[in-house]
Amino acid sequence: MVRVKICGVTNWADAKLAIDAGADALGFNFYPPSPRAVTPAQAWGIIRRLPPFVEAVGVFVNWSSDAVMAMARAVRLASVQLHGDESPRTVAECAATHPVIKAFRVDDGFRPAALARYRRAGAFLLDGFSERLRGGTGRRFDWRIARQARRYGRIILAGGLGPENVARAIREAQPFAIDVASGVESRPGKKDPQRLRELMREVEMANREVIRLARNGAK
Structure with missing residues (x-):
C-alpha cells in the first residue's frame, strides 16, 4: 500500500481536509x-490537533542536527525530512532520536548509488x-530512476505529482509513499479541496490495483 504525505500544510483547515481525505x-x-x-x-497549532495515526513531518534545509x-x-x-545538502553524519545524528527522510533533487547527473x-x-x-526551490517544484523526473533506487531503501516519490x-x-x-504539495494547491500554501480528494481517489484505485496484481502473482 502506497502511503501519502501532503506537504506544505500551513493551516488547520487544509490539515483537516487532508486528514479527512485519508492522508x-x-x-x-x-x-x-x-x-x-x-x-x-x-x-504546533496544527500538530497538537492531529488525530492518532496521522504523522507530522518537519522539512528542514541545511539545519544542524542539534537544531x-x-x-x-x-x-x-x-519524523524529520532533510531537504538540503546534509551529510551522512547529520542524518545519523538526527536518526538517533527521530526517523529521517533524506531528500535528493534529481537532475541529469543524479545516480541512485548516492x-x-x-x-x-x-x-x-x-x-x-x-x-531556485527546495521542494514544491512541481517538476517531474524520470520515474524509472525512483524504481531503480528502491534497492537502497524505501522511496518516497515527489515532484510534479497530481490527480492526473x-x-x-x-x-x-512502485514507491513506498508519495509526497505532494503544489499538485493539490490552488496557490502556494493553500490546498484545493477538489484536487486533494481526486488525488486520494486515484491513489486508492492504484493501491487496489497493486493488491490485485500481488494476489494474482501469488497464485
Whole structure:
C-alpha cells in the first residue's frame, strides 16, 4: 500500500481536509524562503490537533542536527525530512532520536548509488530538480530512476505529482509513499479541496490495483 504525505500544510483547515481525505502524514516546512513555510507556533497549532495515526513531518534545509532535534521535540514531530545538502553524519545524528527522510533533487547527473552513503536514513525522497526551490517544484523526473533506487531503501516519490498522473507514477515507480504539495494547491500554501480528494481517489484505485496484481502473482 502506497502511503501519502501532503506537504506544505500551513493551516488547520487544509490539515483537516487532508486528514479527512485519508492522508497518512502532513509535512510542515521550516525553510523560510518557501512560500509554504510555517513558524514553530503555526506548526504546533496544527500538530497538537492531529488525530492518532496521522504523522507530522518537519522539512528542514541545511539545519544542524542539534537544531533539527530541538525543533522536532518542541513541536512533537514524528519524523524529520532533510531537504538540503546534509551529510551522512547529520542524518545519523538526527536518526538517533527521530526517523529521517533524506531528500535528493534529481537532475541529469543524479545516480541512485548516492543513496548508499546515507545508511541511517529511514527513507529517501526523490524530488524534481530546481535551481531556485527546495521542494514544491512541481517538476517531474524520470520515474524509472525512483524504481531503480528502491534497492537502497524505501522511496518516497515527489515532484510534479497530481490527480492526473499519480496512478501512473505509482505503477511505474512502485514507491513506498508519495509526497505532494503544489499538485493539490490552488496557490502556494493553500490546498484545493477538489484536487486533494481526486488525488486520494486515484491513489486508492492504484493501491487496489497493486493488491490485485500481488494476489494474482501469488497464485
